[in-house]
Amino acid sequence: MIGGLKKVGLTLFASASAFAILASAAPVAKAQYITRAEFEEYKKSQPVVKWKGAPQISSADGKFSFKVRGRLQIDYNSIDQDEPITGDPDINDWEARRARLGVEGTIWYDWKYKFEIDFAGNEVDVKDAYIAYAGFSDWNNLEILFGQFKIANSLEGMTSSRYITFMERAFFIEAFEAEPRALGVGLHAGSDDDFGWSFQTSYNGPNIGDDGVWDDGPSIWAVRGTVAPVNTDDAIVHLGASYRSRNNGTEEGVSALYNYEARPGLHLADKFVETEPLGESDQYWGLEGAAVWRRFSVQGEYAELSTDVPQYYKSMSSRSINPDYNGWYVFGSVFLTDDMRNYEADKGEFGRVKPNNPFDLKNGGWGAWELAGRWQQVDVGADASALLAAGHDCDKCGDEEGWTIALNWYPTAYTRLMFNVIGTDIGGEFNDNDGADISGFGMRGQIDW
Numbered sequence: 001m002i003g004g005l006k007k008v009g010l011t012l013f014a015s016a017s018a019f020a021i022l023a024s025a026a027p028v029a030k031a032q033y034i035t036r037a038e039f040e041e042y043k044k045s046q047p048v049v050k051w052k053g054a055p056q057i058s059s060a061d062g063k064f065s066f067k068v069r070g071r072l073q074i075d076y077n078s079i080d081q082d083e084p085i086t087g088d089p090d091i092n093d094w095e096a097r098r099a100r101l102g103v104e105g106t107i108w109y110d111w112k113y114k115f116e117i118d119f120a121g122n123e124v125d126v127k128d129a130y131i132a133y134a135g136f137s138d139w140n141n142l143e144i145l146f147g148q149f150k151i152a153n154s155l156e157g158m159t160s161s162r163y164i165t166f167m168e169r170a171f172f173i174e175a176f177e178a179e180p181r182a183l184g185v186g187l188h189a190g191s192d193d194d195f196g197w198s199f200q201t202s203y204n205g206p207n208i209g210d211d212g213v214w215d216d217g218p219s220i221w222a223v224r225g226t227v228a229p230v231n232t233d234d235a236i237v238h239l240g241a242s243y244r245s246r247n248n249g250t251e252e253g254v255s256a257l258y259n260y261e262a263r264p265g266l267h268l269a270d271k272f273v274e275t276e277p278l279g280e281s282d283q284y285w286g287l288e289g290a291a292v293w294r295r296f297s298v299q300g301e302y303a304e305l306s307t308d309v310p311q312y313y314k315s316m317s318s319r320s321i322n323p324d325y326n327g328w329y330v331f332g333s334v335f336l337t338d339d340m341r342n343y344e345a346d347k348g349e350f351g352r353v354k355p356n357n358p359f360d361l362k363n364g365g366w367g368a369w370e371l372a373g374r375w376q377q378v379d380v381g382a383d384a385s386a387l388l389a390a391g392h393d394c395d396k397c398g399d400e401e402g403w404t405i406a407l408n409w410y411p412t413a414y415t416r417l418m419f420n421v422i423g424t425d426i427g428g429e430f431n432d433n434d435g436a437d438i439s440g441f442g443m444r445g446q447i448d449w
Contacts, residue, residue, distance in 0.1 A: 053449035079440035110135035152200035171378035172327025196228035196345020226348030265422035329376035359411035398428015
């Protein structure tokens, strides 16, 4: 009997204890449950994180965003510089072609910012450093830029180094400085509709890193317009033109005069075509075109540059000295996989290649593979005899013409391996390197975020 009472007592005690525990826990359990409406409201207050090579953090209402950006390009060059003619030894070396780190984002919906530094070559070189007002987005994505940004010249010049088809841009892009950055104010607008278009114009001064001596600050005015009468998922037609006028802001000495030079297709090569400091002002204009049909693509540009030399050069020669230089390129490419180039009509430039089957050994993806070939030329040898007569050093005034074969592998949208083979002929009646045949091989490993 007593044992039975003990069992009953223990049972009642356990039941009471359990009830007490459940009772005390009830408020906590109730606090853990919220309604769907409350959950949706909670979600709206949380930051949104997207992955675009690196995390991009945005406020839920879109007022603010922030992203760390950058790129790393590691190059190897092996170059035969035809030493018997040029006197320059062959090159076999590595370099960090670009090593950039920066930030970009949005403040209060309409204000954008971008700041990026390049650390390649053990130097600190500010690239983009600007703010932009985009409150006119309903007006064809109109933006007003303040700060340092890329001046709008040339299709290949405006296309990011992350997305260009070859390791180096065309000869004339380098010779005519058709992709410079400078401080100033600019206006950009465009549309990515079936009939796409873009318009960019700016008024600029010096680059942030310039330390020249000027009577007045240098000035640059540029304008570029493009149209894409065909802009579909399978086909693209791009047409464009650009103009730029520069003045170096000095009338005395040669410290700030423009010179015109180009490497033979690989960055570590020496320069075998170049002028000494020559132009106190110049005018550039260029035409551009491209067409894409699925995996096939062609692209080309032509540019001319007219140079105004200082009066003291003109006074030392009986002949007129105002050289006109020119350059061009044409290339074709084909994807060996089911991929195509990505075009952004509202910017008038090509963008990121996004492989349909990113590289994945487990699931059989091989990324995107692209084969391309380019022929190009630049001539900075005009008026060489008159310049020599005026006492100007013109031992490299001349032209270069060459070809490039490229194989590009895009394992993912943010990584790329590039392999280039180049051959370049150097010419010019007064060029000491006339007749040189430069050849080489280059490869690049690239990642950006």
